[in-house]
Amino acid sequence: MAEDTREDETILADPLPAEDGAHPDDRVDDERHDEENRLKPDFVRAVRAALEDGDDTAVYDLVEPLHPADIADLLELLERDDRRELAAAITDLMSSEVIAELNDYVREDMMEALPPGAVAAIAEQLETDDAVQLIEDLGPAEQRAVLDALDAEDRAAIESALAYPEETAGRLMSRDFVAVPEHMTVGDLIDFLRDEGNLANDFWEVFVVDHAHHPVGSCALSWILRTPRSVALTDVMKRDQTLIPVTMDQEEVALMFQKYALISAAVVDASGRLVGQMTVDDVVHIISEEAGEDVLLLSGAGDGDINEPIRDAYTARVRWLIANLGTALVASFIIAMFGAAIEEMVALAVLMPIVASIGGNAGTQTMAVTVRAIAINQLTEANTGRILWREMRVALLNGATVAVVLGAATAAIFSPALGAVIAVAMVINVAVAGLAGVLVPVIFERLKQDPAVASSVFVTMITDSMGFFAFLGLAVASGIAG
Amino acid sequence: MAEDTREDETILADPLPAEDGAHPDDRVDDERHDEENRLKPDFVRAVRAALEDGDDTAVYDLVEPLHPADIADLLELLERDDRRELAAAITDLMSSEVIAELNDYVREDMMEALPPGAVAAIAEQLETDDAVQLIEDLGPAEQRAVLDALDAEDRAAIESALAYPEETAGRLMSRDFVAVPEHMTVGDLIDFLRDEGNLANDFWEVFVVDHAHHPVGSCALSWILRTPRSVALTDVMKRDQTLIPVTMDQEEVALMFQKYALISAAVVDASGRLVGQMTVDDVVHIISEEAGEDVLLLSGAGDGDINEPIRDAYTARVRWLIANLGTALVASFIIAMFGAAIEEMVALAVLMPIVASIGGNAGTQTMAVTVRAIAINQLTEANTGRILWREMRVALLNGATVAVVLGAATAAIFSPALGAVIAVAMVINVAVAGLAGVLVPVIFERLKQDPAVASSVFVTMITDSMGFFAFLGLAVASGIAG
Known part of the structure; x- marks a missing residue:
């Protein structure tokens, strides 16, 4: 069962070799994280103290080594006023990943403090699904102002997402995916991927579509990589796909991903055309939310988010x-x-x-x-x-x-x-x-x-x-x- | 933001085109599933009736079109005696995927009815992590008997997993991953993947390791596919990885995957050697379990599984x-x-x-x-x-x-x-x-x-x-x- 590329190493024979001194993981056991990968209280106190002193350089130096997801956690741990001060002190670290990882209430609160132009500038950096999350929580007037400040292409993408009901695949899907025609070979596909500069950032599957843009199959990238260039995609693709209707509720989408162990899946409109993809990293948040919300609902605690006003x-x-x-x-x-x-x-x-x-x-x-x-x-x-x-x-x-x-x-x-x-x-x-x-x-x-x-x-x-x-x-x- | 490979189609302009008759999804809207993708009661009743009539051909014909995850659902919906009859009627459909998708209690109950040799035969078809799940629930004597019936390589893999505490990365990780040395180029890697017959079934990242088998970086397959053959892996790999210590509790692993939006991650032992990988499709079950168990624990319902004895x-x-x-x-x-x-x-x-x-x-x-x-x-x-x-x-x-x-x-x-x-x-x-x-x-x-x-x-x-x-x-x- 085990797979190793180097024959001289037997991984399985010795699961717990003696320590050789080096510790592998800088992200878990560093001076900023505790053993459960939470930011240490001392670290948060140090940031707070630097913010109170108005020492923006000290703040920046403290925060700079953090992963965007940890910067999001840090913002959530701080009080409201400190959050805005922190954001101002580390503007160039406030990447789209930080914004995307922020708790909804915290993000909404921070966005409300910004002028529409600034929100639009942030939205343009985000993937469509994250930009939709950012904009859907704003009031109608602010939403309009932000949309007007976007460039035409981004505005069209976000407006088309907002046309779907909340918590459906249409809102959550990414419009950033790779779809290719049926006549391609593995070699054609690899050449296309190498030549095309403007591809999705991360993708795990390539969708094969017919002339009407209906998905007819999908190829996991690992299959493409192990297949000779001359093989036709239609010979290597998986025809039995799980397609997500664009109006499907997010809870059902999450259950589909769990049940069929999906990494990504094609989203299709009512006529069966491929309009987007959902990837498991987006679905993971939904799974956690949907599974966790029952304890809050049963106790009558509503959303039960500690950041809720x-x-x-x-x-x-x-x-x-x-x-x-x-x-x-x-x-x-x-x-x-x-x-x-x-x-x-x-x-x-x-x-x-x-x-x-x-x-x-x-x-x-x-x-x-x-x-x-x-x-x-x-x-x-x-x-x-x-x-x-x-x-x-x-x-x-x-x-x-x-x-x-x-x-x-x-x-x-x-x-x-x-x-x-x-x-x-x-x-x-x-x-x-x-x-x-x-x-x-x-x-x-x-x-x-x-x-x-x-x-x-x-x-x-x-x-x-x-x-x-x-x-x-x-x-x-x-x-x-x- | 949107990405489409065919310039003549504007996906964004028309999110809801008129129906053209064809329905895209046979898995959601068929005669066997309701709108929430559960098996219809009528279908389950038909299977039950065929089982009672002892009509194995009818049972087989009913079940044959189902996805393995749906066969697992069907087994869970049936009473205990019907489960065993069904399994006997569809032996060649009882694939490793069905076994892996089964509820723990149902699987345990079905395995207890089988002789150790039969359990071992099933375990050999499974990935190590699924085989461990199958075996860890058995009593010590049955566990020993099944292990003895396995071939030496599988036994060693499973025993090394069982040496780690329950619910840690060591139990859950897959030993089936792709690791390559630092000196390779993208072209070397593609050739290696094409030539090597015995690779992991699905993988989403290739790990790059140093001479001591410590991971030094990882390459998403999408980066490899879009990079010219001559480029060195060390130039395209991501050095900043999230490494999972082999003894980390599954709840922490799940939070890491969520926080850093991981698809797969390297698992390392105490000396920093790469010993396995965890992929998000395995973690998804843990996320759902861990998030869902609080409502059961808070109410004092223990495991709260309806299949628990x-x-x-x-x-x-x-x-x-x-x-x-x-x-x-x-x-x-x-x-x-x-x-x-x-x-x-x-x-x-x-x-x-x-x-x-x-x-x-x-x-x-x-x-x-x-x-x-x-x-x-x-x-x-x-x-x-x-x-x-x-x-x-x-x-x-x-x-x-x-x-x-x-x-x-x-x-x-x-x-x-x-x-x-x-x-x-x-x-x-x-x-x-x-x-x-x-x-x-x-x-x-x-x-x-x-x-x-x-x-x-x-x-x-x-x-x-x-x-x-x-x-x-x-x-x-x-x-x-x-």
């Missing part, structure tokens, strides 16, 4: 707190129904939050599993029944275990009758939690809603209400209170 | 329910302290869960934001203070808003005094929730613990206890009860 974070979160207030009132109403029982036996008030809390926790567990399985296309109509049955069995096991522990403790401290009541209530509530934890997200998915957005509120309402109702209701029905 | 799901989840029982007892203890007040005024029992519930929700919001920011290296020591202050301001705004609504409603329904008490308790609890939501995960991170694992239990304990304590305590202190 405070007023946006406030409005995103307070909505869910108010919604939660509504559902908590339902639970309170149920408690109020049993007011007489609680007055008679205050132990009920002491114990009732336990039943609700464990139920809520069990519901959250099942809901998280369900939402994640839906997000990665593992849970579909074809296996919903089986997964529901699976989760019910886990819930019954969990409910029984907790019921035994809590029932025994309650029996010892209060009374055996109360222990029995709380144990039965516990099993009921954890079983209901399991049911709700699967069904609520599945129903949202069937209604074409994102299950991560509102499932939490409903599951919590169900487990809280059922927890109080089962416990207090059983206490009254069994005659031990009320 | 029920007993594993049970033990993973019940631990957290029992832990939650412990923290709920703390809250109960606080309620018990105020038993007399509740007996006197049952409205306290009705309202107290609201204060705890909203506090819990606010704490979960802040905690989710904090855990996510830590996971993507956005929250470090350098900006913790600023983020804490930001979250406190959001919490105070949220607390004040909810307090006004809840206070007014309580004043109208019960009494103005109780409304004032619940409003103040609400502000206190949401502020405490904001503080705990940042500090608990940050403290776990400083203690080198994964903040997603146990933060939830502590934050919930704090917000529950503080909710009951603030509300009941203020009610007693203000003299309206107890």
Whole structure:
């Protein structure tokens, strides 16, 4: 399996040879990065101190050795005012890569401080997809002003991207790709690539197109390099391609790249013409975002970006707190129904939050599993029944275990009758939690809603209400209170 | 910005030309896939029916047109017994790609049903990294039996990978890469690639190494293809590389690939020798897993994989329910302290869960934001203070808003005094929730613990206890009860 070009070295025989002193990696273990490749706090403090002293030369010398992605990280770590000062002190280091790597909110904030001409000058340095990201967040008037300041070709490219809905392939694709006609040989292609000065910066595949510019196949560069010049491209190309429709949602694009292990893929319009390509390095950010956003959505934290303006974070979160207030009132109403029982036996008030809390926790567990399985296309109509049955069995096991522990403790401290009541209530509530934890997200998915957005509120309402109702209701029905 | 090889076509001018009838993509819109590229339930039902009829030819005909990744999806959607029947019916379609794409639990379960010789035969077809995944999940005795059945070269490769800790670059890297000496020209390299029959399947970069096999630079294939044959590799290679230490944790590897937009990277041992490469298509799975696991960990759902055996799901989840029982007892203890007040005024029992519930929700919001920011290296020591202050301001705004609504409603329904008490308790609890939501995960991170694992239990304990304590305590202190 192993491949090595030098026969005298056996890489496999000795995976951990003795240290010979030299350390290979200057990017991980240097004086600016910690062991997790984050900028060290001391380094950030030094930059901050130099900015405060107004010592632009010191600032420049500190920042100059950094990779553009690290300069972006540094800007994000600084306060707002320091960011602008830093950008002013290192103008020639503020490359398009830095801008492209910046957090959306930080970039937007920094761009709003610049005149449209300056934003346009930055946009012209960027790849179309990055320029679109830069411009799409601006207000309509600023957007217009920046577009007007661009040269005609760039403006047309960006406007055509902006014509597609947000978060679709059309917005995200690169218009920078290599497409060649079917009649070429490997040799023709290599000559073409050598002669053509104005090629895409990085490309991993060459697309072969027919007379109508429909992609008919693709050639990985590694195949081209190992094939004799005389071979026709149509003999070496892969015909079975994954084509991305230009209107496809970014989440689906990300899942396609994952599922088929793609490095790049052709983007086609409604008539099947090749209009762009997506490469995996752009998709990687989407994969991370889409996979990470569920935890934020389920908790009701909106975008959950620490760089989001405070007023946006406030409005995103307070909505869910108010919604939660509504559902908590339902639970309170149920408690109020049993007011007489609680007055008679205050132990009920002491114990009732336990039943609700464990139920809520069990519901959250099942809901998280369900939402994640839906997000990665593992849970579909074809296996919903089986997964529901699976989760019910886990819930019954969990409910029984907790019921035994809590029932025994309650029996010892209060009374055996109360222990029995709380144990039965516990099993009921954890079983209901399991049911709700699967069904609520599945129903949202069937209604074409994102299950991560509102499932939490409903599951919590169900487990809280059922927890109080089962416990207090059983206490009254069994005659031990009320 | 746009690049097109045919001057007569202007891709940019017409992003959405009229339909011309042909549909470009057979993989997305066929009779087997729905619009989200999942296998249609009808298709899965047809396969299931054919399996039940024992009609292996029908099964084969149905499955044959599928991509290996879709065959893996199909296996995951079926019940356990059907999986084994399907695998038996389509043996020659069960390629290494299918095995590599399978969910870990499903693969493990299917492998356990096979004799070691059969597992070894499959492992020999796989790339080393996929073979390691296959073998690392087996029990020690089965692992030994499979290793013994492998040929010597493959066994050595897999054993050397297994010598590294789980979830490190050493386990995940491919030993299949192209490395060439410094003295080569572009022409030498192309000739070498054409002549060498036994090359890595797919590669995107060629590594240039010195006499001690230390990587000194890398050449993207697109640079090689556009450079004249006479140019020396050392003149075209990129010297500034991101090297992955062989012991680096997969989460850090994934963050490196994201941060520096890598397609492939050299993996080096402690002495700086090139021992493998990682490519982005392998890293993509890790990115998705690592980003997605926080929602499962925070909810206490363990691995949270719907294919996990029920007993594993049970033990993973019940631990957290029992832990939650412990923290709920703390809250109960606080309620018990105020038993007399509740007996006197049952409205306290009705309202107290609201204060705890909203506090819990606010704490979960802040905690989710904090855990996510830590996971993507956005929250470090350098900006913790600023983020804490930001979250406190959001919490105070949220607390004040909810307090006004809840206070007014309580004043109208019960009494103005109780409304004032619940409003103040609400502000206190949401502020405490904001503080705990940042500090608990940050403290776990400083203690080198994964903040997603146990933060939830502590934050919930704090917000529950503080909710009951603030509300009941203020009610007693203000003299309206107890």
